[in-house]
Amino acid sequence: METLMAAELPQQKAGGGLARRLVRLLRRKRSTAGSVAGGEYDESSLDSSINSLSKLKLSAATLDVLFRNAAVEKKGGATQSAAAPAPALDSASAHAFVASLFAGVSAVKAAYAQLQQAQHPYDAEAIQSADAALVAELTKLSDHKRQFARDPVAAAKSAAVGPPVLAAHADEQRHLLRTYEITAGKLGKELRGRDAEAERARAALADELRAARALEERVHPGRTLAALDGLHLSGLNATHFLTAMRHAVKSVRSFAKSVLGEMRRAGWDPAAAAAAVHPGVPLRHPGDAKFALESFVALKMFAGFHRRDFGLSSLHDRSSYDRRRFFVEFAELKAAPAVAFLDARSSRWSALGEFLRDRYPSLVHERMEASFFGNTAQRGAVASLGASFPETPWFAEFAEMARRVWLLHCLFFTFDSGVGCDSDDSASIFQAPAGARFSEVYMESVSDLDTDGDGGTALTPPGERVVGFTVVPGFKVGRTVMQCRVYLSRLARQP
Template identity: 55%
Template structure:
């Protein structure tokens, strides 16, 4: 296969005519200017070429001159091409900037159109609609300019520089954000109003439920104290709260007795260890011994503003308004909210902890639950034990706390707490028998106080009887 010869360079292509010319000139010099049979050459015809060759000095200089002119032409073409390319880039950049500016303007107008729907604003709707139509027309012009290659025309229909278009885009975006912010603020206000309305409905329903519960279970709830004001406070309100508290004490005692039975305790022995004469009349009266024990622990130092607890020392300076406000605030607080780490009711939480540790012995915790984990949790104050026993205790302690707040809402010197001494004569003025009156076979009636179950109170000019368990004389029992 025949090899392809390389194409001659520019220098070679220029040197061939000169070489041929030199050879012809030599042959003519050898034959003479006009002799022989050859054709004569006019002496003046070849002189300009020779003179040019002499002036150039040599062929290399000439070639350099030709090549420099060639490169100059190439540079001019390249610069022209770059200039055209730069113009194209600027035109495309301007096109894209205007395109995004129009899109942002449409978004802003559409956001304005949405906001104007509710509440209905016809002027704003018309303005937004016109803005959308105007920007759509602008987009159409941009499209036609691109398709017809008019971006580099002296007066393009787009007629907005890239920088100005970017500024317009940012303004449209800012307007969109402002409209969206106003819309969200309006929605937030609407939600807030809905929350307030629902809260009002919830309070009304809770009030109705408490009223129904009060009708079904008289004395079981504090619904009668819902609209209580300090100026209208009277001893009847305190009596209602006391009944409410006594109910919770009896409920907790039933839970405690149930746990004692499950743990295999001797209930008679436990009752006798509290009140030795409790079983002399009736074995079923042992429940009163447990109630007496619980009341003694819960009402201990009740007559002091701070319950004789160091963490409640600041309450010793409270006035009746502060105690009444505390009563109103705590009245419907849920127990889990009290044990919440973020709760502001730390005083109540500490009171529950102190009373639990004083009332429930560690051996009782160990016997009921098999370990001391619940006691440790209560002692640390880190949480709310999820047991029915502690829930019953916490509700009872909360009601004692409420009764204490209401007690000191009557002002200093307007209240006191008392109990009947064992062996004292029964008085219907100061005492109330917890059991129905009974007569033994000999017809004897009990007239002696065995022990106090629930203490009595004096509030203002009113006296609330203490509840006592009576006992028969020792010689009334058969030997």
């Protein structure tokens, strides 16, 4: 007998602690119900109480001890338990009572969530309905508490007489599902609100960027393409073409600089490469190899520029394009992101894709790419029809350069009316041949200072200034001449 009582003491303590926790929980529900009418709700305290109750794991033996100990305490304490044993309680009744208890708690939680939802936005009828439902559920829990306090065994048997345990579990899950639906709706509303805030922030940022570009254009005209925003065909003039040309030339110079950097990392001799590009033209300074490489890139990219199909047989249908068709393509491509025109699956920019596939192999030799990157994967991807273009910084820079040249090409033919080159609305492209005498009207020297053999600098006499090679071609739009950039040499004029 002593052994049995010693073994049951911890269980009595556990059962009494659980009973006290239930009493505290129900008291808290009653205080919460009182605050409902006042409009004040403590969601954190309610959720913590419900969560603490939801985490209870009760076995059949624990439930039996709980109700037996509660009955013993009702009759006079643990001293009388040995003399007067508690009435027997089957586990089914205990489980039925706890199942109904948990169903009631989940109903309270669902009613409280419904009440919170009715407050934002404010709905008086919904608030009254949810408040009544919450009070009703709390009243049921209070009745459970009073029955349990009077006679735990009778309370359990009364619960067993009611709906089956499975029905109580179904009610609990239904109330929990309703709570989750309300929570999901609240989170969805918050998400939509934050999306709206993000959209407003993006719009504000776009406005700020447009204002910054406009300010930069006023301070430094021609440095950005902002001057070409909102352009109309009737308002085109040579200044717009000059702006687009400067951007194209800047991109050509940037890619040539990248080529020079890759050459140096791969151990190539830039001076030897320059000699291969323009043989017979001595460089006045080893650093002038960059001009030869820039000339190589520009002449490759601008080859066939004067033809509507850009010299590509696959684009022969562009020969019938008129000024408006070229202008529409210019306006759409200028606003398109890089991801759009680099998508090989898109047929909208198929003409630009053909231009990329044609110019990349002619500009980047197979041995050059293999030496730079250790393989020719990018070259193979470009050559494969239907395959996506390489997503590498190297090809991205090349593609941006090609896009700007293509934009300039489209804008070029918006000035071409099909009449003579001397017309006010015509356009032409030109370059200076090697050995030609320098002209300040049609040419611009990349450097007016020549480096002599002693390492000093001396200005070349005007009579000896001849063209070594063209770095960037020039343009003539109407009556406006945009000088070609040339590298000067002391070579005698070829007969």
